[in-house]
Amino acid sequence: MTLKTTLIDVTTLAALPPDEVLIVDCRVDLADRTQGERSYLAGHLPGAVFADLAQDLSDLSRIPEGLGRHPLPSVAAFSAVLGRWGWKPGLQVVSYDAGPVALAAARLWWLLRLAGVQEVAVLDGGLAAWQAAGQPLETGSRPRAATKVALAYDARQVIVDHAALHAEPSSVLLDARAAVRYRGEVEPLDRAAGHVPGARNRPYSDNLLADGHFKSPAQLREEFTAVLGDTAPDQVVHMCGSGVTACYNLLAMEHAGLHGSRLYAPSWSGWVSDPARPVAKD
The missing domain is CATH 3.40.250.10 (Rhodanese-like domain)
Structure with a gap:
C-alpha cells in the first residue's frame, strides 16, 4: 500500500484492510462538547476510534497561560492518547470529521506531523462523502489493543x-x-x-x-x-x-x-x- 500523507478518498480508504489503518473519528460540536462522542457511538466508520478535541487534541488546563482556547497537549499526553488507540510506527492513520470541512481531523493530522508521524491523511469529504458513497457504518465502540508510544514534538x-x-x-x-x-x-x-x-x-x-x-x-x-x-x-x-x-x-x-x-x-x-x-x- 502506498501510504497517504495529506488526503485520502473514500474508495481508497474502503479498500484498506482493517489491520493496515487506524481510523479516527474527530467530530466535534463546539457548542456541545459531548455531541461528538454521542454521534460517534450512534454511527461511525467501521473500526474507528474517537478523538475528543478538548481532551485528546488539546490541554484545556493551560488556557489561563494565554495559550488560546485549545492549547496543545503535552507530548506525553498525546503519546498516551496514541497508545490508547493502539497506534504503532508505520501504521497509516486516517482522520475524519462530519464533512465536508475537516477541522478537528486536520488538527489531529497536524499534531501527528508535529510528532514526526508522516503516515497520516484526512478523509476528503469526511463522513458525508463516506455515506454518500453507500459505505457502511457501525455503532458502539470497539477498543483496540493498547500500545506504548513515546514521541517528541518538532x-x-x-x-x-x-x-x-x-x-x-x-x-x-x-x-x-x-x-x-x-x-x-x-x-x-x-x-x-x-x-x-x-x-x-x-x-x-x-x-x-x-x-x-x-x-x-x-x-x-x-x-x-x-x-x-x-x-x-x-x-x-x-x-x-x-x-x-x-x-x-x-x-x-x-x-x-x-x-x-x-x-x-x-x-x-x-x-x-x-x-x-x-x-x-x-
Missing part, C-alpha cells in the same frame, strides 16, 4: 511564544478565520474582534469545491500564491481562532505541494488574552 513546526511572531521579518502570518471575523466586523468567541497587525486572510472554507471536496493541488497552489506572493512556504505561519481551523490551511498547502509552513498555536484567542497587544481592523 519545535521548529510551531510557534507558541507571542513575541516570536514578529521575530522573523520575512515571515507572513496567514489567518484562516472567516473574512468578517478577520476584519473585526463580528467576533462570536473571543475577547476582541480584529486580527494581528500585518496578518493576511485566507478563510479555510476557500479550500473546498462546491461538492465539499478539496480543490485540486494546482488550484490550491494558485490561490495560495495569490495571497502569499513570492513568500516561501516555510516562511508562512498559520493562525485562526484557537489553532484548529488553521491546520486546515496548513493541510491544504501541503496538499498543494507548498511544504514547510508552520502553526501559531495560540492563535487569535491567545493573542487577545493580553489587552496590551495591538489589534487591527480593516
Whole structure:
C-alpha cells in the first residue's frame, strides 16, 4: 500500500484492510462538547476510534497561560492518547470529521506531523462523502489493543511564544478565520474582534469545491500564491481562532505541494488574552 500523507478518498480508504489503518473519528460540536462522542457511538466508520478535541487534541488546563482556547497537549499526553488507540510506527492513520470541512481531523493530522508521524491523511469529504458513497457504518465502540508510544514534538513546526511572531521579518502570518471575523466586523468567541497587525486572510472554507471536496493541488497552489506572493512556504505561519481551523490551511498547502509552513498555536484567542497587544481592523 502506498501510504497517504495529506488526503485520502473514500474508495481508497474502503479498500484498506482493517489491520493496515487506524481510523479516527474527530467530530466535534463546539457548542456541545459531548455531541461528538454521542454521534460517534450512534454511527461511525467501521473500526474507528474517537478523538475528543478538548481532551485528546488539546490541554484545556493551560488556557489561563494565554495559550488560546485549545492549547496543545503535552507530548506525553498525546503519546498516551496514541497508545490508547493502539497506534504503532508505520501504521497509516486516517482522520475524519462530519464533512465536508475537516477541522478537528486536520488538527489531529497536524499534531501527528508535529510528532514526526508522516503516515497520516484526512478523509476528503469526511463522513458525508463516506455515506454518500453507500459505505457502511457501525455503532458502539470497539477498543483496540493498547500500545506504548513515546514521541517528541518538532519545535521548529510551531510557534507558541507571542513575541516570536514578529521575530522573523520575512515571515507572513496567514489567518484562516472567516473574512468578517478577520476584519473585526463580528467576533462570536473571543475577547476582541480584529486580527494581528500585518496578518493576511485566507478563510479555510476557500479550500473546498462546491461538492465539499478539496480543490485540486494546482488550484490550491494558485490561490495560495495569490495571497502569499513570492513568500516561501516555510516562511508562512498559520493562525485562526484557537489553532484548529488553521491546520486546515496548513493541510491544504501541503496538499498543494507548498511544504514547510508552520502553526501559531495560540492563535487569535491567545493573542487577545493580553489587552496590551495591538489589534487591527480593516
